[in-house]
Amino acid sequence: MTAVYRSQDAAVAAPLVEARDLKQHYTLKGGLFGEDRTLKAVDGVSFTLGRGETLAVVGESGCGKSTLARMLTLIEAPTSGDLLFEGRPAQDAMRDDPKATRGFVQMIFQNPYGSLNPRQNVASILAEPLVINTRMSGDERRRRVREMLAKVGLRPEHDVRYPHMFSGGQRQRIAVARALMLEPRVVIADEPVSALDISVQAQVINLLLDLQDEFGLAYVFISHDLSVVRHLARRLMVMYLGRVVEEGEGGVVFEDPAHPYTRALMAATPAVDPSARKERATVRGELPSPLNPPPGCPFHRRCRYARPDCKDRVPELRTVRGRKVACHYAENLEGEGAGTLRVAATA
Amino acid sequence: MALLEIEDLSVTFPTSSGPFRAVEGVDLAVDQGEFLGVVGESGSGKSVTMLALMGLLPPQATIEAKRLVFEGRDLRKISSHDRRRIVGREIAMIFQEPMSSLNPCFTVGFQIREALGKQGLDRAARRRRAVELLDEVGIPAPEERLSAFPHQLSGGMSQRVMIAMMLAGGPRLLVADEPTTALDVTIQAQILDLLRRLQRDKGMALILITHDMAVVAETAERVLVMYAGQPVEEQAARGLFARPRHPYAEALLEALPERGFGKRRLPTIPGVVPGALDRPKSCVFHPRCRYAQDDCRTVRPPFAPLHGDPNVRVRCFHPRNEDARVAEEAR
Incomplete structure (x- = not known):
């Protein structure tokens, strides 16, 4: 039998994660002489x-999103805070039944050239999780x-091929498989389409949507790509220096971003429409060092x-x-929605 | 007169399974002070074309062209000594990975002063000029940055330093190969603004190579779309995004999530880009083209002006969006 994470009846009503x-x-x-320093990679995410x-x-980069992914996939234990899978602490589930818990949440990485072992053929890459976590027979x-x-x-008979015999998009399909x-x-996808060409990116996005339905x-x-996010996700969480600065329904946030950083991100995203050109560099300077974040609001030094x-x-x-935002003045930022992401040429 | 003219450029690499034409039939002209975007997916030959122009391809590559002229000088005929006086000074190039383009062993100041080396300036003047250049590309506290090593700089700062080095020679043409692909989106916006400002203020021509349609839409005046080693469409940016004429350009724009908003599934281009050795002899796009007909499968269409209009060139027998009214409604 497959090892699927089974919840206790009492926890059925709890959210998945x-x-x-x-x-x-x-x-x-x-x-020898310096003091130890603390890097707050993720600082209070719920x-x-x-x-x-x-x-x-x-x-x-540096906002803590990949660190968050490592915690969600149980690669790293959080310093503090609770992570619950179907209402049950993930650490407990991992201790009691690590194989089933690992099967509950899986991950897709950004670079399909780096995430597949070049010396393993596709059959062996795909069978490996089953070998480790289940008692299936070879035939099964x-x-x-x-x-x-x-x-x-992909064609089932291609299972004898090696990763180098596939294109980038096909490799990402193998990684998804x-x-x-x-x-x-639950699948944690860390920039799954940003290494792919546009036409292939659309294919992989469609695949992810189809598999979600199925x-x-x-x-x-x-x-980091707001146009892809807008297409795929109903809910959106914007992070800056390890903290959530805005979270809410995609429709609400995209139409009317309330945090200055969300606005800046949207303004910086180029529109696919030469007649909609405008100044896009609305944030000053660069990300401060997460080792030495600014006091007060972490964004204040770059905030207009x-x-x-x-x-x-x-x-x-x-x-x-109608959304959560971490800004003292979110109600009255002067200047109208400086950076609503415009959608070009839609019928 | 155009600043740069390339006609029928092809690049061939020897491989163990026979010669491979990475690029063929590239025609392109850039005027003084013009901003040309070259877009294509990986393997479309956009970088190889520019490396051929710069003379940066490995020696086993064969470069052929009917014309390869920069400011009236034929780059095919001049000696490598004369070519080096043009390339790197009058034509400059920046690359995708600013971190690996800088030498990690030397300070920023040393590397910029090195780029200034042949201009007959004395030590103090070179230093002053290096500070000016860093200031011009928007690096805060330029005096202090001279003694910084590349590992102490962020990606955006490194790209600014690369741009400063390129400006040292006072180029007439800057070739930027995916200059912002490795950078975060807010930093990308800063670098694109910088490039646009320099192009405008210095009257410098700029060729921006990218895979990102949005970056081109944001910056270029004219766009060349490449597919499988060949240019397939060229026209003004506004025209291309409103009314693409080649089926590949049209399909590429439709595949963007920005344009698929409201639909759950995005339109895709079936199949994959043909590999090195299975490129069709006829139209290279016909195996993936919805509109392909018999002539597309037998003859290669020329890269020709559309209806005699020299500002729009398309390599297709059956161009799209012929009906301007339909195109307007689709907008």
Whole structure:
């Protein structure tokens, strides 16, 4: 039998995944004379994810989105906070039944050239999770591998081929197939289409949507590309320096971004329409070092709306106009929605 | 007169299974101060074309062209000594990975002063000029940055330093090969703004190579679309995005999530880009083209002006969006 994570009856009503104030702090040794320093890679992230839902996590490099992915996939234990799978602490589930718990959440990586072992053929790559986590017979495994290849749009007889014999898009299909071998309920996708060409990107996005419909998968979709996020995800979480700065329904956030950083991100995203050109560099400077974040609001030094007290008080997430936002002045940023992502040429 | 003219350029590499034409039939002209975008997916030959122009391809590559002229000088005929005086000074290039383009062993200041080396400036003047250049590309506290090593700079800062080095020679033409692909989107916006400002202020021509349609839409005046080693469409940016004429350009735009908004599934292009040795002898796009007819399967269409209009060139027997009214409604 397949090892599928089975919940206790009492927990059925609980969301698939619930994160409560997750933190990941790394300690950097200061050496012989220096002091140890703390890098707050993720500093208090909370969300819930239900069956068949997609939550997009958006942010630039250094915002902590990949660290979050490592915690959600149980590669790293959080420094503090709770991670619940169907209402049950993930650490407990991992201790009691690691194989089933690993099958509950799986991951797809950005680069299909780096994430597949060049010395393993496709059959062996896809069968490996089954060998480790289940007691299937060889015949059963081979059957499952071929079924999965067909599901992700590859020819089952190509299971004897090696990764170098496939194009980038086909390799990403193999990586998707591998993530689905254990029939996970949740898939964490870390920039799964950003290494692909446009025409191939569209194919892989469609594949992810089809598989979500077929298996009722929940996705945590990590990306820096707002147009892809807007297409795929109903809910959106924007991160900056390890903290959530805005979270809400995609429609609400895209139409009327309330945090200055969300606005800046949207303004910086080029529109596919030469008649809609405008100034896009609306944030000053670069990301501060996460080792030495600014006091108060982490964004205040780059923020065009910053006021004197922004450097003194850390803004907490609060509800403004139907979404959560961490900005003291989200209600009255002057200037109309400076950066609504415009959608070009839609009928 | 055009600043750069390329006519019928082809590049061939020897491989163990016979010669491989990475690029063929490239025609392109860039005027002074013009901003040309070259778009294509990986393997379309956009980088190889520019590397051939710069003379940066490995020696086993064979470059052929009917014309390869920069400011009236025939780049095919001049000596390699004379070519080096043009390339790197009058024609400059920046690359995708700013981190690996800089030498990690030397300070930023050393590398910029090196680029200034042949201009007859003394030590103090070179240093002053290096500070000016860093200031011009928007690096804060340029004096202090001179002594920074590349590993102390972020990706955006490294790309700015690369641009400063390129400006040292006072180029007439800057070739930027995916200059923002490795950068975050807010930093990408800053670098694109910088490139646009430099092109405008210095009257410099700019060729921007990218796979990103949105980046081209944002910056270029004219766009050349390449597919499988060949140019397939060229026209003004506004025209291309409103009314693409080649089926590949049309399909590429439809596949963008920005344009598929409201639909759950995105339109895709069936099949894959043909590999090195299975490119069709006729139209290269016909195996993936919805509109392919018999002539597409037998004869290669020329890259020719559409209806005699020299501003729109298409390599297709059956161009799309012929009915302008339909195109307007589709907008």
